[in-house]
Amino acid sequence: MIRSTAFALGLSTVLLALTAMAEEASSPLDTLMCERGKLLLSDSFETGPSKQWRTAKGKWEAVDGATQGSELKADEHVAAMRVNQKVRNLVLQYSFKMDGSKTTTLSINDAKGHNSRVMINANGFSVRKDDHDHAGPDKAELLQMVKTKIAPGKWHTLVVEFNGPEMLARLDGKQVAYGSHEAIDVDKTNFGLTVGGESVSFKDFSLWEATPKADWSQSKAKVISQSK
Template sequence: MTKLFCILAFSLTTLTALALEDQPTLMTTRGKLLVDQNFSQPLKPFDGKSNGFASGFSGWRWNAVPRGGKWAVENGVFTGRETAEVKHPATASYGFLYKNVVIQCEVRMNNVPLAGRKYRSLSVRTVDAKDYVCSIHMNEGGFRITKDDNDHAGPDKSVPLGAAKVPLKLDEWHTVVFEVLGNEMVGTVDGQSLTGSHDLIDREKHSLMFVMGVEGSVRHLKVWEAAPNPDWAKNKTKVQAAAVPAKP
């Protein structure tokens, strides 16, 4: 089990002062721009056939009644809110084919009534034809990166690869940089990074997904093809040296 866990942390103090496209990457370098979404216009419906996870589609799709979840675009912000009667997080997916990527965006947990829910949460997930592959999951106590294998490897779900205990305030924007290359991933939130590896990560993927518990928002979404960063060995050493085990 210890091979599955890789709890690592690394601070980049200048991160918040930089423009989104200038955010540092640790493991990868940016290649071709694949997705550039500023949510300035109403979202077009997806193209293709929807068939659960094994669906071929491009563009946006999101859950709706009866499963729950309402999504809206306003002033450059894409917001998802779960419906209280269903208690199901609001999910929205952007469909495109990829394997190695850098995903960057800003996210916010909105301070709305909990309506019977105990916790607020927000996650950014990569998805293949079967299920979630890996993700960054955030709540008010911190964030973690996970290997998600609901349909791939038996009963385990959202196995943590690393966790960091940092306060993530409500109604404030937090910057996410999510690097996926081969069987490794690096998740960075507001300059603090976690990294882990697993064979499941090295799969072809067909969408990325936002999951909003209670209510959350995303803006300034960009996705690039990822190439290896020659400084990763040095950066990884720094990450390992700063590792602080924690559970959010």
């Protein structure tokens, strides 16, 4: 009886710990520039991408309670899955784990083409304005790069905020990449996750409408200085 009780108590402790970890993983992290509004999309990715996601390139499958994407050589293209959602100012959050991949991106489109993206690799991450028409004179433009080691095999959480022409990405609640470009200030219509190389796992993807924080104009200078 004593052993059974001890086992039950031990199992209960483990289950409570796992529950707490799951709740922590899915909890919205603090934002810097925007206040979250209406929740537009939410996908845990526990059993693979839901039907609203389109997986045209690469291999996408459920692995260990997350969705794992892997590039296929035959595609001659990074693995990509995309979801349609129209929104202008927004907060987006998801977690990722790099498992041998070279790079992964959050790719954002508008009605006419590529708009912007967050690029992530083992040595850091960056925010970029995309080449919109591929014919000129518009060109892709790096807004800011942050050099930091992103450990493979470990979960990281990315929070991305858009406010008019401004774009901000924050990794694990710490490092910040920020930039501004007038071409970003349009309705976004499509969001994609890409994988270049072996594989990346994703979980807890959420997208909200957003409004600027009341104190953003005062705190912007501090955010920019800290991100340098």
